[in-house]
Every structure is written in structure tokens, then in C-alpha cells.
Amino acid sequence: MVTITDIARALGITPSTVSRALAGSPRVKEKTRIAVERKALEMGYERNVVAANLRKGQSHIVGIIVPRIHREFFSNIIGGAESVLNQAGYNVLICQTMESKDSEIKALKTLRNYRVAAVLISHAIGSTDSRDIKEIIGKDIPIIQFDRVYPDLPGAKVVGANCDGAYFATKHLIQQGYKRIGTLAGYMSSLAFVERLAGYRLALESAGLPYDNSLVFYDTLVRDQGYEAAKKALASGCDALFSAGAFSALGAVDYLKEAGVRIPEDFGIVCTSNEGFTSLMTPSLSTLEQHPFEMGQAAAKAFLENRADTQVIPMELHIRQSSQRIQQEEFSCNHLLNNNQWQK
Amino acid sequence: MVTITDIARALGITPSTVSRALAGSPRVKEKTRIAVERKALEMGYERNVVAANLRKGQSHIVGIIVPRIHREFFSNIIGGAESVLNQAGYNVLICQTMESKDSEIKALKTLRNYRVAAVLISHAIGSTDSRDIKEIIGKDIPIIQFDRVYPDLPGAKVVGANCDGAYFATKHLIQQGYKRIGTLAGYMSSLAFVERLAGYRLALESAGLPYDNSLVFYDTLVRDQGYEAAKKALASGCDALFSAGAFSALGAVDYLKEAGVRIPEDFGIVCTSNEGFTSLMTPSLSTLEQHPFEMGQAAAKAFLENRADTQVIPMELHIRQSSQRIQQEEFSCNHLLNNNQWQK
DNA sequence: CAAAATAATCCAAACGTTTGCATTTTTTTC
DNA sequence: GAAAAAAATGCAAACGTTTGGATTATTTTG
Numbered sequence: 229m230v231t232i233t234d235i236a237r238a239l240g241i242t243p244s245t246v247s248r249a250l251a252g253s254p255r256v257k258e259k260t261r262i263a264v265e266r267k268a269l270e271m272g273y274e275r276n277v278v279a280a281n282l283r284k285g286q287s288h289i290v291g292i293i294v295p296r297i298h299r300e301f302f303s304n305i306i307g308g309a310e311s312v313l314n315q316a317g318y319n320v321l322i323c324q325t326m327e328s329k330d331s332e333i334k335a336l337k338t339l340r341n342y343r344v345a346a347v348l349i350s351h352a353i354g355s356t357d358s359r360d361i362k363e364i365i366g367k368d369i370p371i372i373q374f375d376r377v378y379p380d381l382p383g384a385k386v387v388g389a390n391c392d393g394a395y396f397a398t399k400h401l402i403q404q405g406y407k408r409i410g411t412l413a414g415y416m417s418s419l420a421f422v423e424r425l426a427g428y429r430l431a432l433e434s435a436g437l438p439y440d441n442s443l444v445f446y447d448t449l450v451r452d453q454g455y456e457a458a459k460k461a462l463a464s465g466c467d468a469l470f471s472a473g474a475f476s477a478l479g480a481v482d483y484l485k486e487a488g489v490r491i492p493e494d495f496g497i498v499c500t501s502n503e504g505f506t507s508l509m510t511p512s513l514s515t516l517e518q519h520p521f522e523m524g525q526a527a528a529k530a531f532l533e534n535r536a537d538t539q540v541i542p543m544e545l546h547i548r549q550s551s552q553r554i555q556q557e558e559f560s561c562n563h564l565l566n567n568n569q570w571q572k
Numbered sequence: 573m574v575t576i577t578d579i580a581r582a583l584g585i586t587p588s589t590v591s592r593a594l595a596g597s598p599r600v601k602e603k604t605r606i607a608v609e610r611k612a613l614e615m616g617y618e619r620n621v622v623a624a625n626l627r628k629g630q631s632h633i634v635g636i637i638v639p640r641i642h643r644e645f646f647s648n649i650i651g652g653a654e655s656v657l658n659q660a661g662y663n664v665l666i667c668q669t670m671e672s673k674d675s676e677i678k679a680l681k682t683l684r685n686y687r688v689a690a691v692l693i694s695h696a697i698g699s700t701d702s703r704d705i706k707e708i709i710g711k712d713i714p715i716i717q718f719d720r721v722y723p724d725l726p727g728a729k730v731v732g733a734n735c736d737g738a739y740f741a742t743k744h745l746i747q748q749g750y751k752r753i754g755t756l757a758g759y760m761s762s763l764a765f766v767e768r769l770a771g772y773r774l775a776l777e778s779a780g781l782p783y784d785n786s787l788v789f790y791d792t793l794v795r796d797q798g799y800e801a802a803k804k805a806l807a808s809g810c811d812a813l814f815s816a817g818a819f820s821a822l823g824a825v826d827y828l829k830e831a832g833v834r835i836p837e838d839f840g841i842v843c844t845s846n847e848g849f850t851s852l853m854t855p856s857l858s859t860l861e862q863h864p865f866e867m868g869q870a871a872a873k874a875f876l877e878n879r880a881d882t883q884v885i886p887m888e889l890h891i892r893q894s895s896q897r898i899q900q901e902e903f904s905c906n907h908l909l910n911n912n913q914w915q916k
Numbered sequence: 917c918a919a920a921a922t923a924a925t926c927c928a929a930a931c932g933t934t935t936g937c938a939t940t941t942t943t944t945t946c
Numbered sequence: 947g948a949a950a951a952a953a954a955t956g957c958a959a960a961c962g963t964t965t966g967g968a969t970t971a972t973t974t975t976g
Binding site: 229274275276277278279281282287289296297298300303304306307310319320321322323324337338340341342343368478504505508509510 | 573618619620621622623625626631633640641642644647648650651654663664665666667668681682684685686687712822848849852853854
Binding site for chain 1: 931932933934935
């Protein structure tokens with residue numbers, strides 16, 4: 229592999245000048261810069277970023293930690309972040325935590341060992357407080373949190389308008405005439421879910437409906453959990469559910485279909501996360517679009533612009549069959565899908 | 573940040589001994605090794621992998637290049653590869669090419685600059701030959717290809733049983749009594765698609781049906797392309813389609829529904845890639861499961877075991893509504909989904 | 917107990933860059 | 947044309963680790 233020393237030797241100059249020339253420093257003459265660039269091309273030089281990173285004590289890698297890469301929500305976030313970061317000359321090291329705290333800690337340590345320029349993270353369900361994180365990533369490495377964030381951890385944050393979104397989703401169910409609306413609330417260890425629950429409650433109370441804790445089904449995130457929760461919800465006399473996750477809603481639909489409950493006539497559902505499948509299943513699921521691609525872009529920009537504030541990305545309610553029992557204007561599914569990368 | 577030099581100073585020994593102690597070298601006394609380990613823990617030492625990599629001329633990063641991360645097929649491959657690689661102490665740097673040749677080349681150069689231990693790659697549609705790749709990644713870096721491979725590029729390969737899969741899928745359509753079966757063939761620049769087309773043709777010919785090139789719809793991969801191709805297919809009198817991709821099949825269904833064609837009564841469809849949505853849409857899509865998670869694991873193992881052969885991962889036909897017009901045994905969707913990570 | 921063999925540690929160079937400071941070369945100024 | 951100023955380049959250390967060979971400490975052997 230050819231190094232700057234090789235180039236320097238070939239041109240009868242020193243490595244420092246070559247380094248500066250390639251970096252476009254004003255301290256080197258135009259003529260030599262061109263000579264160096266030509267020679268570098270000719271010899272097939274490629275910068276050893278490992279060496280450069282060591283010297284500079286910092287890399288051009290940004291670490292992204294997500295619970296699971298294959299959820300569209302997260303892979304779209306990664307896509308959005310990557311699009312911005314690549315543009316700025318950064319590369320992306322991805323770690324999955326599989327929702328486990330230990331994996332999250334291990335991932336943070338790994339990224340620190342690589343001296344990444346920043347960490348973008350959405351916490352695992354199993355991760356319950358910011359203490360370890362604070363300890364592992366000191367002031368050296370900027371940490372940008374998205375979606376699932378710890379408010380007490382300093383640094384930029386990008387979150388969805390969870391409370392607002394849940395509020396409007398629940399309000400929509402109320403407007404559709406559902407009377408006893410439960411919720412698949414997710415995990416209360418995560419603020420995102422706490423806020424959604426708050427929005428749900430607010431909608432009920434501002435409509436004069438009672439908030440009944442027995443209709444709140446906690447620890448519901450994956451398909452099986454949704455299935456089980458729907459069983460209980462139906463037994464408790466629910467006629468609608470607001471789900472804080474898409475896969476749990478899918479599980480709920482599984483059960484309701486099995487139980488012969490008609491959707492949306494007898495039972496309404498709205499869920500968070502506009503995963504691709506939600507528009508394709510029967511009945512199609514009404515969802516809260518979280519704009520993950522934009523969230524990823526915002527998180528990346530927050531790092532590049534060195535921000536430390538919290539950005540709130542609005543959610544958008546997509547009303548589909550699962551909650552639309554009063555027919556209103558027609559809904560175009562294609563239009564929505566064009567907003568994301570999903571069909572590519 | 574604490575270094576081995578700090579530890580050495582604290583113990584009154586040299587960095588080399590500390591390095592060897594931490595590496596578990598037999599050249600260091602048991603007692604000092606324990607002392608070093610204790611001190612390292614106490615001082616909160618974390619190895620600077622950048623420095624180590626520079627010295628060793630090689631990193632513990634494996635680069636993975638895929639067309640698009642948010643396709644379940646690829647994100648599951650990444651998940652599979654990661655599960656094996658993490659176990660072995662490697663981390664994963666992911667690059668998306670967005671199906672463009674330039675991005676693929678750029679990604680390869682980036683990974684080479686990082687002196688990655690290996691590259692796992694599935695080629696972009698836009699990438700048409702192995703010349704550039706051969707040039708960029710010399711003999712220094714092992715390159716493991718999966719799914720979309722160049723046969724003339726040396727090194728390990730992991731592919732699906734494309735020909736077999738397409739053969740059985742098409743045969744199934746024939747058995748269901750469809751008479752004029754077309755195919756959404758994908759891009760012929762990729763061997764995977766060429767093989768699927770061959771399997772499709774083989775099935776037709778071995779059933780005594782004519783292979784009609786006007787029923788082969790090329791350059792079909794994304795939803796829109798499937799939509800347009802289905803239009804032409806219907807106009808050409810097709811009554812069934814084998815699609816080499818899942819999203820193009822989705823587009824085809826879009827059009828057929830719009831045109832009022834009944835599936836599977838008047839028109840049958842089978843497609844490759846058991847993406848999550850295929851089992852949820854109406855009609856549910858019959859698919860060829862490619863076992864992407866296992867493919868990813870196989871690719872990672874091929875690197876770790878230093879193999880250079882080609883492994884073929886069998887495909888599995890999931891018969892669902894879109895092709896089942898002769899009712900046979902009941903099909904359990906849950907069973908299949910349990911095979912992958914999708915519902916988590 | 918001295919010599920030889922072995923074990924443990926140290927020394928110093930290396931990996932390929934970057935960068936503050938010193939030095940040399942070129943240009944400007946009177 | 948000499949002194950001063952500015953521009954371009956060179957020098958050498960540094961980033962933190964690894965590692966072959968040299969050195970020192972310890973154990974074994976006759």
C-alpha cells in the first residue's frame with residue numbers, strides 16, 4: 229500500500245508537505261499541490277484513515293445504536309442519518325442492541341474504543357436509566373438521542389410528537405364513535421411510551437371520557453404481546469385500541485379476526501409507526517406516521533451543527549380502514565407511500 | 573483517556589509488558605498479569621483500537637455493502653452476519669449503494685481506507701462487472717459475495733438456490749392450472765435474476781409449455797415497475813406471473829386489483845423474497861423464502877473460516893392465497909413467521 | 917556455587933498520519 | 947541590492963499500540 233512517504237520520496241519532498249498538499253492547506257504552493265495530487269493519483273494512493281484518526285484522536289465514523297435494524301422505523305432512521313452524514317464525509321457504524329441493556333452498554337464501549345465522532349442512539353427497552361451511559365460516554369463524544377431518549381442526558385435529542393400524536397389518534401377514535409378505548413401502551417421505561425400514554429389520557433379526559441387503568445395494557449410491543457393484550461381488551465369490553473407500536477397492533481388484529489370481531493364496525497384500531505405492512509393488510513391499519521427518515525436526518529444534522537436542543541418531529545395521522553367506520557373523503561395510499569423509501 | 577502507558581507508570585513497569593499482559597501473552601508472569609488487569613479496571617482503561625489497528629495493519633471491522641438497508645431481505649442478512657461476527661469480536665460497518673455503481677465503488681474505497689478485515693457485498697443493480705472491484709480490493713482484503721455475485725470474482729460466495737426456487741415456483745403455478753405464465757424478471761445484469769429466469773424457463777419447457785420472450789418483463793424490481801409490467805402482462809394474455817422480486821409483485825397486485833382481476837381465480841402470482849408484508853396483504857402473496865438471516869450467517873462464517881467456495885442456500889416455497897386456486901391443506905402463516913425475526 | 921537454561925521484562929522501532937515550530941526560499945520594500 | 951516580510955517547506959514529535967530482539971532476573975543443573 230502506497231503512503232504519503234512514498235509520494236514524498238518520489239517527488240523529493242517531505243511527507244509533511246504531501247500531507248498538507250492533500251489536505252488543501254494554504255501553506256503549500258499551488259504548483260506543488262498539483263504535483264502531489266497528480267502523483268498520488270498516478271501511484272494509486274489512498275489515505276490510511278486509521279493512521280489519520282489515531283493522530284487526530286478522532287475518527288470520521290459516527291456510531292448508530294438501535295434496538296433492531298430490521299424494523300422499518302429504525303432502518304429508515306439509519307437511512308436518513310446516513311444520507312446526511314455521508315454527504316459530510318462521515319461513515320456509519322451500526323450496532324443492534326436487540327432491546328437488551330447489556331448489548332447497549334457493550335455497543336457504547338465498542339464505539340468509544342473506535343473513538344467515533346459521535347453516537348446516535350435510541351435506547352433499548354431493557355435500558356432503564358442514563359447512569360451507565362453518562363459514565364461510558366463522557367464529555368469527549370457527543371451523544372445524540374432519538375425517539376427513545378433520556379431527558380436527563382445532556383446533548384441533542386430528536387423525538388416524535390408522541391403526546392400530540394397519541395392525542396389526535398385517540399381523538400379520532402372518539403370521533404368515530406368508539407366508546408371504550410383501551411391502549412397497548414408499550415414499556416413505561418421509555419419516555420416515548422409514557423408520552424403516548426399521556427396523549428391518550430388527555431384525549432379521553434378532554435372528551436369527558438373516563439381514564440380507566442384496567443384498559444391500559446403495558447409491556448406490549450411485539451406481535452405476540454399484542455395478541456394477548458387484545459384478548460384481555462376484548463374481555464374488558466373495549467371497542468377500540470390505540471396502540472403505541474405497529475407490531476403489537478398487528479397481533480391485536482390477529483386476535484380480533486380470530487375472535488370474529490369486525491374491524492372497524494365493532495372495533496377500531498389506530499397505531500403508531502407507519503410500517504409498510506400497515507397499508508397492505510386487511511383491514512389496512514390507521515397509523516401515526518413518525519417520519520423516521522426525517523428524524524434520522526435531523527439527528528445527523530444536530531451532530532454536524534453541534535446543537536444541544538430537543539427537536540420535535542410532528543406526527544401525521546393516516547386514517548385507513550381499521551378506524552374509519554364513518555366514511556369520509558377517500559384516502560390515497562399511494563400518496564403516502566411516496567413520502568418514504570419503502571417501495572424501492 | 574487512560575492509556576497503557578498510564579497503567580505502566582502506575583505500576584512501575586513498561587507499556588510493552590502491560591500490552592502483553594492485557595493480551596494474555598505467556599511471556600508475562602501470572603502475578604503481574606493480574607496486577608495489570610486490576611489496575612486497568614481500577615483506572616477505567618479501554619483499549620484504543622484505532623492505535624492497535626494501525627500497528628497491526630488490520631482492523632476488527634467487517635464492511636457490509638448492500639443495495640438498500642431497509643429491505644427486509646438485506647436487513648435480515650445484516651442481522652445474521654452481525655450475530656456471527658459480533659460473537660467473534662468483529663464490528664460491522666454498513667454501506668448502502670442505493671443500487672448505484674458509483675456508490676458501490678465509493679463504499680469499497682472507504683472500506684479499504686478503513687483497512688477492514690473483510691468485505692461482505694451484494695452488488696448494486698447498477699454495478700455490471702467485477703473489474704473495478706478487483707482493482708480496488710486486491711488480495712489484501714477478503715471479499716465475500718452474497719445473493720448478487722460475480723462468478724469471476726474469486727473468494728467465497730453465498731447464493732440462494734435461484735434456479736431451483738424459480739423452477740418450483742413456476743411448476744407450482746403450472747400445477748394450479750395457469751396456462752400463460754409470464755415473469756417479472758428483474759435485471760439481467762445480476763446473475764441471481766438470470767438464474768431465476770432460467771428456472772422459470774426450465775419449468776415451462778419441462779411441462780411442455782412454450783417459453784415466450786414477450787412474456788418476460790425485464791428491469792422490474794420496484795413497485796412502480798411491477799405495476800407497469802402487470803399492465804403489459806395482462807394485455808399479453810397472461811394469467812399468472814412469477815416475480816423475481818417481492819416489491820414488483822406488490823405493484824403487479826396493485827394493478828390487477830385496479831383492473832378488477834380476481835386473484836387467484838383468474839390470475840396467479842408467486843414471488844421471490846418472503847418480505848413480512850407478503851403474508852399480510854390481501855390476497856396474501858405466495859413467496860419463495862430465501863432465508864436471508866441464514867445467508868448472512870453463512871457469509872460471515874465463510875469469512876471466519878477462510879473459505880473460498882460457493883454455498884447455495886435452498887429456498888422454500890410458501891404457498892399462500894395469490895396462487896392457490898385449487899384448495900389443498902391449510903396453510904399456517906404463524907408457523908412461517910416464527911422462522912424469522914420479523915415480528916419482533 | 918558457578919554456569920547454563922529459562923522466564924520475565926525492557927528497549928526501541930514501527931504503523932502512517934498530522935502539526936507546531938524552525939528553517940529555508942521567495943517576494944516585497946525602500 | 948540589502949534588509950524585512952511573507953511564503954513555502956522541512957524537521958521532529960506525537961497519537962497508543964504491538965512486537966522482535968536485547969537485557970535482566972530467576973530458576974535449574976552438574
